[in-house]
Amino acid sequence: MSKRVSFQHSRRPSLSRVRGAVVAAGLGTSMVLGAGAAFAAGTTGAPDLNLADLTGATAAESVAEQAAVQGKVAAEKAAVAKKAAKKAAAAKKAALKKAHGWSTPVDRYELSASFGNDGSRWAHKHSGQDFAVPVGTEVEAAHGGTVVKAGPNGGGDGPAYGNAVVIRHANGTYSQYAHLSKIEVRVGEAVKTGERIALSGNTGNSSGPHLHFEIRHSADYGSAVNPVGFLHKKGVRV
Structure with missing residues (x-):
């Protein structure tokens, strides 16, 4: 009789510890999930980290960079074309002078x-x-x-x-x-x-x-x- 009572008393503390561990684990998980959700909510709501704003700014910068590159290329092409036109005009002038042997003493007048x-x-x-x-x-x-x-x-x-x-x-x-x-x-x-x-x-x-x-x-x-x-x-x- 005394042995059975002793056995029953010895099982109760073990069950209590198991139940406590489960409850604690549940609370811990809830706290972790809650903190993550709160952090996620805070991150999403911050105006300086808005994904749409970041995407728009990046697109604008990309367009500006492309425009700058295209402008530089266009300027270089214009310079080359101007140089080629000047060279062609000089060649034409030289050919005319060679053909006639005489020319006007000034070009523009x-x-x-x-x-x-x-x-x-x-x-x-x-x-x-x-x-x-x-x-x-x-x-x-x-x-x-x-x-x-x-x-x-x-x-x-x-x-x-x-x-x-x-x-x-x-x-x-x-x-x-x-x-x-x-x-x-x-x-x-x-x-x-x-x-x-x-x-x-x-x-x-x-x-x-x-x-x-x-x-x-x-x-x-x-x-x-x-x-x-x-x-x-x-x-x-x-």
Whole structure:
């Protein structure tokens, strides 16, 4: 009798411990799951971690980067195209000069005073063709030849011309370039058609920046002919 009672008493504490462990485990699981749910809920609700916002920002950055790359590529292509067009224009110009042997002394210009015009600026009728261009425009030899005059005082033709250059050509014709701001050739130097010889200016008897251009039968003043008509006969459009 005493042994049975002792046995029954010894089983009760074991059952209690098992039940306690199960309850504790259940509570622990609930607490862990609850904390995870709360953390998840808090994370989802935080405005700075919103998935839609992050996705939108990433997409905007991607679009901006693509636009920047495309803009850079377009700029590079435009630069290449501009360089190619400039090269093609130079080649065309060189081909025309080679074909005709003569060219205009400046590339871009407006015609102003023409040959034979009357005016208070000239003692006699205008002896050349004026090309209105900004100061510093490149002046090129209209034809190949040898420089026979170069300097101030019209290269010897008088102060009205300012800084001037005169070139003798193989056919016995001379070309003159006046009112220059800078002379880049010297007497005795051989030049080719289209070669840069000076920069345009406003020196001498000049009412504004331009290049005064003459075609002569001699190196000196007084033997000029109509330069536009002369160039037209050479196949050069002015």
